[in-house]
Amino acid sequence: MSAVPIRLALVGNPNCGKTSLFNRLTGARAKVANYPGVTVERRSGMVTALENPAELVDLPGTYSLFVTSPDEQVARDVILGQLAGERRPDLLVAVVDACNLRLGLRLVLELRSLNRPMVLALNQMDEARRRGISINTAALSQAIGIPIIETVAVNSQGVTELRKVLDSYAQQPPIPNGEQVLTLSDRQESVEALYDQIESLIKQHVIQPAEFPRWQDRLDAVVMHPVLGLVVLFTTLLVIFQAVFAWATPAVDLIDGAFAALGEGVAGTLPDGILKDFIVDGLIAGVGGVLVFLPQILILFLFILILEDTGYLTRAAFLLDRPMRELGLSGRSFIPLLSSFACAVPGIMATRTIADPRERFITIMVAPLMTCSARLPVYALIIAAFIPQQTVWGIFNLQGLTLFVLYFAGVVSAALIAWFMRRRAAREEFPLLLELPSYRWPMAYHLLIGLRERAWIFLRRVGTIILALSIVLWFLATFPGAPEGATQPAIDYSFAGQLGHFMQPLFAPLGFNWQMCIALIPAMGAREVAVSALATVYAVGEESIDAALGATLAASWSLPVAYAYLAWFVYAPQCISTIAVVKRETNSAKATTFFTIYLFALAYFAAWATYQIASAIVN
Amino acid sequence: MNTAIPTAAITSGLRLDQCAKGANVRVVNLIEQPLFGAQDEHVSLRLKELGFLPGAPLKVIGFGLLGADPLAVQVNGTKFALRRAEAAKICVEPISI
Numbered sequence: 017m018s019a020v021p022i023r024l025a026l027v028g029n030p031n032c033g034k035t036s037l038f039n040r041l042t043g044a045r046a047k048v049a050n051y052p053g054v055t056v057e058r059r060s061g062m063v064t065a066l067e068n069p070a071e072l073v074d075l076p077g078t079y080s081l082f083v084t085s086p087d088e089q090v091a092r093d094v095i096l097g098q099l100a101g102e103r104r105p106d107l108l109v110a111v112v113d114a115c116n117l118r119l120g121l122r123l124v125l126e127l128r129s130l131n132r133p134m135v136l137a138l139n140q141m142d143e144a145r146r147r148g149i150s151i152n153t154a155a156l157s158q159a160i161g162i163p164i165i166e167t168v169a170v171n172s173q174g175v176t177e178l179r180k181v182l183d184s185y186a187q188q189p190p191i192p193n194g195e196q197v198l199t200l201s202d203r204q205e206s207v208e209a210l211y212d213q214i215e216s217l218i219k220q221h222v223i224q225p226a227e228f229p230r231w232q233d234r235l236d237a238v239v240m241h242p243v244l245g246l247v248v249l250f251t252t253l254l255v256i257f258q259a260v261f262a263w264a265t266p267a268v269d270l271i272d273g274a275f276a277a278l279g280e281g282v283a284g285t286l287p288d289g290i291l292k293d294f295i296v297d298g299l300i301a302g303v304g305g306v307l308v309f310l311p312q313i314l315i316l317f318l319f320i321l322i323l324e325d326t327g328y329l330t331r332a333a334f335l336l337d338r339p340m341r342e343l344g345l346s347g348r349s350f351i352p353l354l355s356s357f358a359c360a361v362p363g364i365m366a367t368r369t370i371a372d373p374r375e376r377f378i379t380i381m382v383a384p385l386m387t388c389s390a391r392l393p394v395y396a397l398i399i400a401a402f403i404p405q406q407t408v409w410g411i412f413n414l415q416g417l418t419l420f421v422l423y424f425a426g427v428v429s430a431a432l433i434a435w436f437m438r439r440r441a442a443r444e445e446f447p448l449l450l451e452l453p454s455y456r457w458p459m460a461y462h463l464l465i466g467l468r469e470r471a472w473i474f475l476r477r478v479g480t481i482i483l484a485l486s487i488v489l490w491f492l493a494t495f496p497g498a499p500e501g502a503t504q505p506a507i508d509y510s511f512a513g514q515l516g517h518f519m520q521p522l523f524a525p526l527g528f529n530w531q532m533c534i535a536l537i538p539a540m541g542a543r544e545v546a547v548s549a550l551a552t553v554y555a556v557g558e559e560s561i562d563a564a565l566g567a568t569l570a571a572s573w574s575l576p577v578a579y580a581y582l583a584w585f586v587y588a589p590q591c592i593s594t595i596a597v598v599k600r601e602t603n604s605a606k607a608t609t610f611f612t613i614y615l616f617a618l619a620y621f622a623a624w625a626t627y628q629i630a631s632a633i634v635n
Numbered sequence: 636m637n638t639a640i641p642t643a644a645i646t647s648g649l650r651l652d653q654c655a656k657g658a659n660v661r662v663v664n665l666i667e668q669p670l671f672g673a674q675d676e677h678v679s680l681r682l683k684e685l686g687f688l689p690g691a692p693l694k695v696i697g698f699g700l701l702g703a704d705p706l707a708v709q710v711n712g713t714k715f716a717l718r719r720a721e722a723a724k725i726c727v728e729p730i731s732i
Contacts, residue, residue, distance in 0.1 A: 079681070
């Protein structure tokens with residue numbers, strides 16, 4: 017066994033089945049991280065069942081070494097050994113979709129000019145055969161001078177043989193001058209000459225039917241139809257939205273209930289004291305607070321993975337490109353933004369499907385303006401307490417109308433901010449050039465691996481931050497404890513309470529009293545906590561919180577203040593989980609700070625304006 | 636008028652963004668798109684790399700939601716979505732099948 021494992025890199029066009037092949041070769045044990053300084057995902061793993069150790073890196077899909085996106089840039093830099101901290105791969109494993117030979121071979125011929133060791137995996141051979149494509153692999157291999165292995169990523173067919181070939185390369189110790197950087201000389205041959213070569217290769221070694229499978233074209237005629245396509249799209253979106261919102265609820269309730277029961281169980285066995293409080297209210301509640309996001313994340317990503325694998329996602333992006341472009345976004349931002357209505361955390365994680373970094377940034381920045389489900393308890397409490405049950409204009413319920421206005425305010429603000437941020441950036445038209453891949457049946461194996469990966473990323477990278485911050489919040493709300501003979505609720509004496517009192521003058525222009533300010537602090541953990549925090553500071557009994565608390569609030573807040581509090585919750589990033597996920601996804605402290613400050617500033621302004629205007633009207 | 640338009644484009648005068656759905660055409664050449672500024676050369680290169688080369692047969696297979704933008708085109712058995720600005724770079728001539 018050699019000390020240093022040989023390094024292999026999978027290179028290929030987007031949609032060539034590269035990632036499925038990666039999962040097959042590594043037994044789906046991928047380490048997922050970001051490349052330094054960029055938000056391009058780096059996936060690597062050890063190839064399983066080899067005699068000699070070999071590390072496999074799954075490079076982002078690329079059409080060419082002459083790059084146009086950050087993804088392609090990373091792929092090229094790794095291949096050339098130009099990326100700091102990344103050793104140049106010892107062997108390139110080029111993956112070519114047998115159904116899309118021209119595009120794949122073009123990249124292979126370009127890679128060949130680098131004179132690096134390379135093998136070619138001719139993927140999706142089963143589908144190619146079904147379409148009547150017949151390839152003389154041996155002759156093609158000889159003609160281009162690269163070993164070719166036929167593979168089918170759906171099953172292990174061919175993958176075993178690919179392993180054998182890789183193993184024989186892995187036997188040789190890595191080439192010592194692995195640090196050496198290759199440079200890309202100016203394009204030696206024109207695109208035309210390269211394509212002429214490909215045409216003659218295909219003419220000699222491949223029998224290819226001219227036509228696409230009929231059902232694919234028929235499906236496209238519906239899916240990309242301006243009317244039928246919209247029906248398909250909105251049905252799909254409705255199902256997703258419904259699933260993330262409703263299907264996740266039982267699972268969320270189950271997790272919530274389980275952790276509450278666990279907390280009670282532990283509380284029963286431990287002696288009263290600070291340790292018990294810490295374990296029950298800090299640790300158990302904190303872990304529970306992380307895990308409740310998991311059902312929504314899993315359900316949303318299951319849908320996204322299915323839509324991606326079948327090839328539908330790019331068609332949806334295609335249909336919605338124009339309307340979204342009016343805001344400076346593109347069709348790709350639609351699903352992340354829609355999911356943010358359930359929860360901004362999975363929504364922001366879903367922005368990975370957006371290729372343009374600027375657009376991805378803007379989408380992340382405006383995603384929390386979509387009214388998430390955690391805001392509903394706060395809205396419901398205040399609306400029920402202050403807005404009369406009244407019918408307006410014959411059909412509308414005034415309470416429902418208020419809720420609609422709150423949702424609408426979020427959407428309109430997001431549109432304006434996206435538009436404004438795009439305006440400020442140098443407005444250069446970014447070419448779309450999106451491949452619409454062939455429809456394919458999704459693979460359960462691939463879906464499960466993708467889901468596991470997302471869940472793991474969330475729990476490890478985001479969960480740990482959320483847990484740490486939850487414990488800090490618990491600490492703030494607990495210490496110092498209430499003195500002997502205290503007349504006020506305990507939170508009033510804590511750091512959080514002091515902070516609330518300290519903040520109050522700052523929030524006086526918005527009409528907020530100190531109770532409202534205190535409630536904002538634990539609500540940083542999750543917005544809906546504002547309800548129980550208000551109950552605590554107003555010392556309302558645990559039973560039937562909403563009704564009793566509503567009555568208390570109605571008695572102690574004026575109407576403009578209630579409106580201002582609602583306006584605050586439309587904008588404020590009152591959610592450490594969202595801030596944590598923004599940090600993880602932008603990979604930038606600066607962007608995260610900007611995100612937090614701009615939303616708080618917006619919330620402050622909106623609440624101030626609401627309070628002042630409402631006060632002027634009421635008086 | 637842009638004097639840089641090559642003669643071949645003038646003879647046919649048709650650009651991909653002017654084609655109707657279902658049209659079968661052949662690429663004549665690629666022209667400059669001022670909208671892309673300094674990027675234009677890269678866009679041309681990428682279009683060529685994806686197979687939009689003189690002589691390549693194309694089929695317009697669909698349009699996006701508003702203003703028939705973007706458009707979906709099939710080339711060499713692969714389907715691509717192009718925005719109008721990109722499609723306007725591609726001069727074509729009709730072919731009969």
